[in-house]
Structure formats: structure tokens, C-alpha cells
Amino acid sequence: MPDSETLTFLNPQEVLEELDIDKQMLAADLGCGAGGWSIPLAKKLTRGRVYAFDVQEEMLSALKSRARLAQVFNIKTFLCDLESEQGTGLKDGSMDLVLVANVLFQAEKKEKILKEAERILKKGGQLLVVDWKKNAPIGPKGKRVSADQVKKIAGELGLDLKKEFEAGDYHYALIFTK
Secondary structure: OOOOOOOOOOOHHHHHOOOOOOOOOEEEEEOOOOOOOHHHHHHHOOOOEEEEEEOOHHHHHHHHHHHHHOOOOOEEEEEOOOOOOOOOOOOOOOEEEEEEEOOHHHOOOHHHHHHHHHHHEEEEEEEEEEEEOOOOOOOOOOOOOOHHHHHHHHHHOOOEEEEEEEOOOOEEEEEEEO
8 A cells, every 4th residue: 555645535626627517517516515526616617507415404504605715606505315206306407417426425325316317417418426435445434335336327327437537546436428
């Protein structure tokens, strides 16, 4: 194992560079937390919008505060349960881009979240999934989902794997297209 000075942790800005982003896109951040991905994405979508979803009101409140401090005003937040049927409430095929970053390891119904991502994605749209590697020595234990498991679920939903890469030393990233 490399020494700790050579290890890299997850950097949302670097990972987002791997996507084909147009500043007018509409994007959904499923399980947005306090905005670690929503804010960097919103900064890229200068003429677009990020719809940020989370199950915890405290996270959405933190995101709103952080966005104000960063002077980012194109994020709209929603409290919802992503594991319920049509949990986002968005229209079918309405998003150019969907992020599911560091969410699946926490979810009981991983398939439901990916099904919702596929449902709201436009034809030709991109889905970015980032999560903890199964064998990462740090991070949450328990319900981690492997990249292979995500690829299997996404394939069953009709999504095509476009790119797979390491997102730092502890996470994997997968980009799918619809």
C-alpha cells in the first residue's frame, strides 16, 4: 500500500471533468448531502440548473447555506425518499445528467435509486455513479456496492457503460449513457 502522502481522496471537480458537460444542462444530484457535488456541478452549469435531492432536511439546509456562501444560485433542493417509486417527482426523460455519488452504500434498495436515475434521464443523457471501492481500507463498512454490481443493475435498466475509472484511491466512478 502506498504511503499516505501519495494517496488521493475523492475530488468532485476532477471527476466532473470526465463528463461531457454543456453549461445549459439540467442535472439531478440524487442524495446530494451538503452539496459536495451539487455546488461544483452548478458552477459548471452556468446557464443550467441542478436539482438536488436528499432524505435529510439538515443536509439540504447545509447545501443551501454553502451555495449562498459560494454565490451559486442555480441549485433547487428537494426533500424526498429516493428509494420510493418516482421519488424525485421529476418528469420522465427530463434530465441531461444524473449524479449518484456516495449514495448507494447507504441505500437498502440500490436498484430503486438507479431505476429512478434511468427514468428521469433523457435519451443520450449521462449517469455518473461514484461510490466506495469494496476493498477500501477507510470509509463506511457494511453495505458497499461493487462497480460490477452497479454495472449489472445499470445494464438491466438498459444503460450503456461509457467509461469506468478510479476516482481517487478509495472510490470508483462509472459513467453510463441512456
